[in-house]
Amino acid sequence: MTRHFFRLGMACLCVGLPLAALAKPPLTGEALYQKACAACHGVGPVEAPKFGDHAAWAELIAEGQAVVTAHGWVGVREMPPRGGVPDLSLEAFGRAVAYMARAAGADWQDPELSASLLQAIRAEEKARRQALQAQAHTVADQGRSGAAVYEAICRHCHETGVAGAPAKGDGKAWRPLLREGQATLTAHAWLGVRAMPPRGGHDDLSLEEFSRAVADMAQASGGDWRDPSVDARLMRRIRAEIGKRERQLAK
Ligand code: HEC
Ligand code: HEC
Structure with a gap:
């Protein structure tokens, strides 16, 4: 695996978050992105899918909004759960994901505009947690x-x-x-x-x-x-x- 923890870590240095401010509901995807996600997903030396990078996002967009939002929410590889902001709502997180995906060519809408989408995200979240659990039992010491x-x-x-x-x-x-x-x-x-x-x-x-x-x-x-x-x-x-x-x- 050629993942660059160190570079990721260095970029994390700038994730100085006013957590209380982030918990307030009327936060647009763009505002949250700027506050909490740009440090890793913006221009920087981290191996996170970059903002506006159509090639990097194509695969994710193909996976679908529910799956990608849920995986980011739970945490995947070096992506920390909820982007490292523990008191974030799923809706706010989902808006930031949709905002990033739109910048890479997708037509994803804010998830709270669709009850069935939110439901699908919750279902994928459950599936992801179960998959991680199952894997935890099969990975040998x-x-x-x-x-x-x-x-x-x-x-x-x-x-x-x-x-x-x-x-x-x-x-x-x-x-x-x-x-x-x-x-x-x-x-x-x-x-x-x-x-x-x-x-x-x-x-x-x-x-x-x-x-x-x-x-x-x-x-x-x-x-x-x-x-x-x-x-x-x-x-x-x-x-x-x-x-x-x-x-x-x-x-
Ligand atoms: C990509 C960077 C990164 C890697 C790799 C990493 N950690 Fe961490 N770890 C962190 C950060 C950042 C925190 C601080 C989280 C916080 O408290 O805000 C942390 C916190 C912790 C904590 C304290 C958790 C708590 O409840 O506050 C433990 C224990 C820990 N790490 C163990 C490990 C172990 C074991 C490994 C290797 C298997 C590891 N970490 C690899 C970034 C990393
Ligand atoms: C500490 C750095 C860091 C922060 C902060 C961060 N991300 Fe990430 N993110 C990553 C990395 C690294 C990946 C690539 C993970 C991989 O696929 O190996 C990633 C991947 C993702 C993915 C794709 C998940 C998938 O299915 O592969 C989404 C969606 C995402 N991030 C959303 C966000 C949102 C929204 C925020 C802000 C609320 C955020 N991230 C903040 C590092 C970060």
């Missing part, structure tokens, strides 16, 4: 150590703390995270939280490998977290937290 996974994937963002990622070894940044507890923190990061993409952007990572990488970072940052994959009870608690969080997100 290849036994990569936490340190190896960290080196291969996480360090691109977590080494220096780009995009607001808590840097490995930064005790101050990790203190409040450690307080959340290992099961909760691991579960939230696995599903993606704010600018953290689901599974660090790698669908092919097993939950065990991901959890070991979280423990590896926590250990280096003042926590005494163990490798959870040798502790069946802890793994069950992580899975329970994932289920809980998924139900919250599905609302």
Whole structure:
């Protein structure tokens, strides 16, 4: 895979969002795009489908509005859930997607103008979450150590703390995270939280490998977290937290 986490991370630096402002309803697709999406989808060094780039969007447009909106909403590869804005409504997010698609030649309308479209998006969202869940059960634990996974994937963002990622070894940044507890923190990061993409952007990572990488970072940052994959009870608690969080997100 030739994905450029580091470049993505660098571009994320400029995603400074006034979150409260974004939660207000009458936000046009264009306004939201400028605030929350342009940092990655505008002119920049990130591997996100670029605004107005017909070639980059052609495939997405062919997939259809419901699928593409739902996948972006849930998070896909390095696209963080909801574009990294947790308190966004599906309608507002969908308007920004439609705005971007129109700029690339599609005739997509704002989703709240069509009840059946909104319904289709919700159905695709459900399907996407279920597919991710099913995959989580079939991806085998290849036994990569936490340190190896960290080196291969996480360090691109977590080494220096780009995009607001808590840097490995930064005790101050990790203190409040450690307080959340290992099961909760691991579960939230696995599903993606704010600018953290689901599974660090790698669908092919097993939950065990991901959890070991979280423990590896926590250990280096003042926590005494163990490798959870040798502790069946802890793994069950992580899975329970994932289920809980998924139900919250599905609302
Ligand atoms: C932190 C960077 C980042 C931000 C911020 C961001 N995106 Fe993305 N987005 C990406 C990347 C990277 C991809 C490409 C993912 C891939 O296909 O590998 C992507 C892909 C997408 C896709 C295509 C999903 C698919 O089915 O492949 C949509 C739709 C999308 N983004 C919408 C948005 C919207 C709307 C916003 C703002 C609310 C936003 N993005 C903010 C990085 C970002
Ligand atoms: C593309 C960049 C990127 C990659 C790759 C990445 N992260 Fe993150 N991560 C982030 C960002 C940004 C945050 C901060 C999210 C926030 O709190 O706003 C974060 C936050 C986290 C958190 C704290 C979650 C919370 O609840 O606040 C954990 C744990 C985490 N990452 C683990 C990992 C692991 C393990 C990997 C590798 C498998 C990884 N990350 C790969 C960007 C990344």
